[in-house]
Each structure stands twice: as C-alpha cells, then as structure tokens.
Amino acid sequence: MQNKAPIGLFDSGVGGLTILKALQVVLPSENIIYxxxxxxxxxxxxxxxxxxxxxxxxVKFLENKKVKFIIVGCNTASALALPSIKKIAKVGLLGVLMPAAKQAVKTTKNGKIAVIATQATVNSNSYKNTISKLNKNLKVYQFACPLLVPLIEDKxxxxxxxxxxxxxxxxPVKKCGADTLILGCTHYPIIKNQIAKMLGSSVKLIDSAHNTALETKNILAQKKLLNTSKTKAKIRAYxxxxxxxFETLAKAILNQKSIKAELAK
Amino acid sequence: MQNKAPIGLFDSGVGGLTILKALQVVLPSENIIYxxxxxxxxxxxxxxxxxxxxxxxxVKFLENKKVKFIIVGCNTASALALPSIKKIAKVGLLGVLMPAAKQAVKTTKNGKIAVIATQATVNSNSYKNTISKLNKNLKVYQFACPLLVPLIEDKxxxxxxxxxxxxxxxxPVKKCGADTLILGCTHYPIIKNQIAKMLGSSVKLIDSAHNTALETKNILAQKKLLNTSKTKAKIRAYxxxxxxxFETLAKAILNQKSIKAELAK
Known part of the structure; x- marks a missing residue:
C-alpha cells in the first residue's frame, strides 16, 4: 500500500519543477505531490x-497527504532548513544539496569546485560544509547570483x-579556476546551455535535479518503497x-503545459 | 494626546523608506512607525x-501600536488591498496611488500619462481607473517592470x-508619447535621475513619495491631528x-544608516 503513496516535493515556487521533470524520467511510475x-x-x-x-x-501538509518520502526541492530550503525539519519529519527526507555535492566531488579533477546560488544559500555555507565533509582537501568557491531567478522568470x-x-x-567563476560548477538553485538548469556555452567545455556543470532524482530512486529501492504499479502516475500540485x-510561469519557463495547481488550505 | 501618536507606514520591504524620507522633510515633528x-x-x-x-x-499590528493614521506606502498594496482594508481600519488610511495620480493629472499637458510599476499593480489597472475617475479624457499607458526592484536591491x-x-x-514609454510618467513603485525614486536622463526633459516624472507626504500633511491638518510638539520625532521600524x-538594504540603497528594526511579534 505504501509503495503506491506519492512522493512529496516542494520548492518556494516553480524552480522545483526541474526536479519534477527529472523524477518523471527516472521514476516514471511514481505519483508525485508538488x-x-x-x-x-x-x-x-x-x-x-x-x-x-x-x-x-x-512537511506537515505533505505528510497529511500521506506521502511516503519528501524531497526538499529547493537549494535555499535544503541549505537552511533541512537539519531542523529532519527532526520533525515522520517520513524520509532528501535535500538537493547532498546529491549535487556528491556528484561534484566525483567530477572534479583539479580539486576546485564552484557553486552559484542564491544569497541565502551562499551565506549558509552549506555547499562548502557538505563538500568538506565528503573530502576536506577540495576547494569550494561560492558566488551569489541574486538576479538570476527573477530574470529567468521574465522570459x-x-x-x-x-x-x-x-x-x-x-x-569570478572563470577566474577561480574551478573545473566543476554546481548549479545551486533549481531555476538554473533552465539556462544550463547558456552557462555551458559561456564557460566552455573545461568546466563541467552539476545539475542537482537529475542527481536528486537518481538518489531518490536509490533510497526508495533500499527502503523497498518503489512503486511497481503499471497504472499511469498521478501528479498533483498545490x-x-x-x-x-504559478501555472503561467510553469508553462512559460518550463513548458509544463499540463500543470494545474490547487490552492493549499 | 492623539496628536503625539505616531503615523503608521508600511511596505513589503525597504521601498516605503522613500516615503519615510519624504515624511521626515514635510512633517519633521511626526513620530513614525514603519x-x-x-x-x-x-x-x-x-x-x-x-x-x-x-x-x-x-493594519491591525499598527493599530495595536496606537497609530493615528496609516500610509499604505506600497503601490502594489495600495492597488490591490486599499478598498478592503479601508473597511476594517479604525484610523484614517492613505495609499500612494491617489496622490501620484492627482499630481500626474495636474502635470500632463498632452493628456497622455505613462505608469511604470510591478506586474501586480499593472494587472490591477488601479492607476488607469484612478486617473479615469479624476479625468476620463486622459490616456493612461501602463508598463510592468518586474526586474527593476531586484536590480535596485543589488547595488x-x-x-x-x-x-x-x-x-x-x-x-515603450518613449514610444507612447506620454509627457508625464508616474514612478508607480516606491523603489523607483531611487533611480529617478537615471530615468530622467534617459527620457529627457520633455517627460515629467511623478514621484509618489513626495506627493504622499504632502497629502498626509493636508489630511492630518484637516483632522486636527498634526503633531505640534517640539520634542525630537521618534522613528521605529518593524x-x-x-x-x-532589511537594515543592510536600507543602508545600501537608501543611505539610511540609522535605521534599526525589530522583529514584529
């Protein structure tokens, strides 16, 4: 019964829909509440x-909707709130930071990783601390890009x-010499191609959406919570x-034409 | 006793501080709660x-602080919420729209008024409707500038x-031929000089901050609520x-070094 329960996924706005897209590819049978x-x-x-x-x-809202697992699909919330909400959550929780950090650690060859993110994520030093725990010899350079989100939302x-x-x-990303750049905000994958073009092939981009979807699959498999049903997966949004x-933005910037959201009460 | 009570002034963030500055010039004796x-x-x-x-x-928070009058120091809130909050407020209320609209109607010579504002203010058509009520023969052109606020906040x-x-x-403002432009967001006066330079002297700029301060003075005088005390005015911010x-932004973009705010409870 619990296997058919939905995965909960949240973000401050539409950015987390990049993770929804990745989940639909990696885990097409899973029901999702966004x-x-x-x-x-x-x-x-x-x-x-x-x-x-x-x-x-x-988290409480999603647990009331009987989700089996929750993805904190927002870098700022993962950076600032994950330790606190882990204490109160009754289901498993995954933030977007750790999957991206792990992938970056695997990817870098020169030991220098750059992160672009919101001001709050940068101020929290969460990427720096997470990467240090994985490998304390790596150098991490963080850069806040506060205007990228509103710009991406204005097509x-x-x-x-x-x-x-x-x-x-x-x-400054080019200048620091990193060979790996974490896109530390769920909006940034939308402009991934333009970033790649400007940085050239010597800098590998880490997109937390895809890595978070893969990590979710691993965790659900370990917990024997994968949905093996053949019925079409349901996506609900609040x-x-x-x-x-929200619906207009989802359509405009993510081409998610079918997303219909309800007002949460 | 009520004359010495503070004026309440609110905004979504720091933008309304442009009105605070104008109030300090026009009504230097008034105590203000921002x-x-x-x-x-x-x-x-x-x-x-x-x-x-x-x-x-x-409004309820400010009334608990015993304000004698409230200024809705935010164009979006004035455009969207003023009619509703007028119904519940126990003290007089003034939005920033009407003072700016009145001044624009007085200023225009060719009958064409342009407004730049947030998306929500533009969608509400509040400037268009307010100006029409004052003079239905005037043409109003509205333009949303969603990225200006985040840009102004990133010095x-x-x-x-x-x-x-x-x-x-x-x-498009130039193209519409208006001779008067309302700066329909409290952040915009911060870049007034740059806007004036780009539009040239044939377009007059209407800054709601100064006009709102003058209108507040008129209303308080009519209601016999002006503070005639000679003691130094107190400014409190929440x-x-x-x-x-908030304090960092107030300092960076408005040079308000002395603003100390408290968390509202």
Whole structure:
C-alpha cells in the first residue's frame, strides 16, 4: 500500500519543477505531490528562521497527504532548513544539496569546485560544509547570483539581458579556476546551455535535479518503497498563493503545459 | 494626546523608506512607525487575496501600536488591498496611488500619462481607473517592470545593468508619447535621475513619495491631528522576517544608516 503513496516535493515556487521533470524520467511510475510556496517566494532573500518555519509547515501538509518520502526541492530550503525539519519529519527526507555535492566531488579533477546560488544559500555555507565533509582537501568557491531567478522568470527580458548578466556573474567563476560548477538553485538548469556555452567545455556543470532524482530512486529501492504499479502516475500540485501565476510561469519557463495547481488550505 | 501618536507606514520591504524620507522633510515633528513585510517581500508577484491578507494583518499590528493614521506606502498594496482594508481600519488610511495620480493629472499637458510599476499593480489597472475617475479624457499607458526592484536591491549589479535594463523598459514609454510618467513603485525614486536622463526633459516624472507626504500633511491638518510638539520625532521600524537583511538594504540603497528594526511579534 505504501509503495503506491506519492512522493512529496516542494520548492518556494516553480524552480522545483526541474526536479519534477527529472523524477518523471527516472521514476516514471511514481505519483508525485508538488508544493510551490508562492506566498513566500523567493526564499533566497529570507532568513533561516523564516525558511525553516515555511518548510516545517509544508512537511506537515505533505505528510497529511500521506506521502511516503519528501524531497526538499529547493537549494535555499535544503541549505537552511533541512537539519531542523529532519527532526520533525515522520517520513524520509532528501535535500538537493547532498546529491549535487556528491556528484561534484566525483567530477572534479583539479580539486576546485564552484557553486552559484542564491544569497541565502551562499551565506549558509552549506555547499562548502557538505563538500568538506565528503573530502576536506577540495576547494569550494561560492558566488551569489541574486538576479538570476527573477530574470529567468521574465522570459522576454531573459533574451535581452542574459548574456550581459551571465558575463557579470560568471567572470569570478572563470577566474577561480574551478573545473566543476554546481548549479545551486533549481531555476538554473533552465539556462544550463547558456552557462555551458559561456564557460566552455573545461568546466563541467552539476545539475542537482537529475542527481536528486537518481538518489531518490536509490533510497526508495533500499527502503523497498518503489512503486511497481503499471497504472499511469498521478501528479498533483498545490500552491500557497493563488495558482494562476504559478501555472503561467510553469508553462512559460518550463513548458509544463499540463500543470494545474490547487490552492493549499 | 492623539496628536503625539505616531503615523503608521508600511511596505513589503525597504521601498516605503522613500516615503519615510519624504515624511521626515514635510512633517519633521511626526513620530513614525514603519513596518516592512519582509517575510512576504516582494508583493509585486503575489495575488490580490494574499496582498490583502498581509495588509490587513499589518493594519491591525499598527493599530495595536496606537497609530493615528496609516500610509499604505506600497503601490502594489495600495492597488490591490486599499478598498478592503479601508473597511476594517479604525484610523484614517492613505495609499500612494491617489496622490501620484492627482499630481500626474495636474502635470500632463498632452493628456497622455505613462505608469511604470510591478506586474501586480499593472494587472490591477488601479492607476488607469484612478486617473479615469479624476479625468476620463486622459490616456493612461501602463508598463510592468518586474526586474527593476531586484536590480535596485543589488547595488553592484545596478551599475552594470541599469542602462541596458532602462533602455529596454523605457522604450515603450518613449514610444507612447506620454509627457508625464508616474514612478508607480516606491523603489523607483531611487533611480529617478537615471530615468530622467534617459527620457529627457520633455517627460515629467511623478514621484509618489513626495506627493504622499504632502497629502498626509493636508489630511492630518484637516483632522486636527498634526503633531505640534517640539520634542525630537521618534522613528521605529518593524519587520516580519529577521531585521538584518532589511537594515543592510536600507543602508545600501537608501543611505539610511540609522535605521534599526525589530522583529514584529
């Protein structure tokens, strides 16, 4: 019975839909409940206390929906709130930081890893600390890119401004000499190709979405919680503010035409 | 006794501090309580329901602090929530829309007024409707500039990107032929000089901060609520998320070095 229960996945807004997409590829039979905390979006400029409070409420909401596992599909929430919400969660929890950090550690050849993320994620030093625990000899360079999320959400302006903005944000990434760059925010995979083009093939990009989906598969298999049913998987989405803006954004920036969200109560 | 009571002023974040500055010039004797709703910032991409809920809670908070009058120092909240909160407020309320609209109607010579604002303010058509009520023969052109607020809050990137971004956002303003432009967001006065430079002297800029301060003075005088005391005015600030980020921003973008905020409870 529990195998058929949905996976819960949450983010401050639409960014976590990049993980939903990856889950649909890696675990096509799994039912998923997505929660976009659009009443509080963005998390990237909020405090640890605030992000922990919002994440705690969402975990309770998802547990009420009888999820079997929860993915914290937001880098800021993973960085700031994961230790606290692990203490209260009744089901298994996975953040996006560890899968990305593990992949980066495997990938780097020169021992230098760069991370681009929101201001809050950078301030938390979570990527730095997580990578250090895996291998304390690696160097980690963190760069906050506070304007990338709003730019990605404005599709028209994106075309005009992205080259200038990436040139500005990626200059210190190039300068630090890292051969591996973690895209430390779930919005960034949307502009992965443009980042790759600007950095060239000598810098490998780590996209937390795909690695988180793979890690979820491993964990569910270990816990014997994989859904082996052949019936079509159900995706449900909830938002904490009116769903319309969320649905429009999901369509515009992620081509998710079929996403219909309900207002969470 | 009530004359010495403070004026309440709120915004989603630091933007409303432009009004605080104007109040300090126009009404230097008035005590002020500022509320920055940093747990929900920005309002510009939130729904009417959400913004009304947040504004209602803030009005109650300010009334508990015994304010004599409340300024809705945020264009989005004025556009979306003012009619609802007027129903519940026990003290007088003033939004930033009407003072700016009145000034624009007085200023225009060719009958064409442009407004730049957040997406939510534009969607609400509040400026269009307010101006129509004052003079239905005027033409109003509204333009959403969703990236201006996050850019203004990133002082380093501002220097690099503002010319490109203003060129993009102001092109349709120039094209519509308006001779008057309302800066329909409390952040925009911070980049007033750059906007003026790009549009030239044929377009007059309407800054809601100064006009709102003047209108507040008129209303308080009519109600016999002006503070005529000679003791130094007290400014207190509260935020709904941890105050540190608010204080840093206030210092960086508004040069408000002395602003210390408390977490609202």
């Amino acid at each position: 929660f976009g905390d659009t009443a509080h979006v963005p998390y990237g400029n909020k405090s640890k206390t605030a992000v922990t409070k919002y994440s705690t409420e969402i 028209k302006l994106l075309k005009t401004l992205l080259p200038t903005m990436l040139k500005y944000y990626l200059a 938002t904490s503010d009116a769903p319309k803006h | 509320f920055g709703d940093t747990a929900h910032v920005p309002y510009g991409n939130k729904s009417k329901t959400a913004v009304t809920k947040y504004s209602t809670e803030i 380093k990137l501002l220097k690099t990107l503002l010319p490109t971004m203003l060129k993009y956002y102001l092109a 935020t709904s998320d941890a105050p540190k980020h």
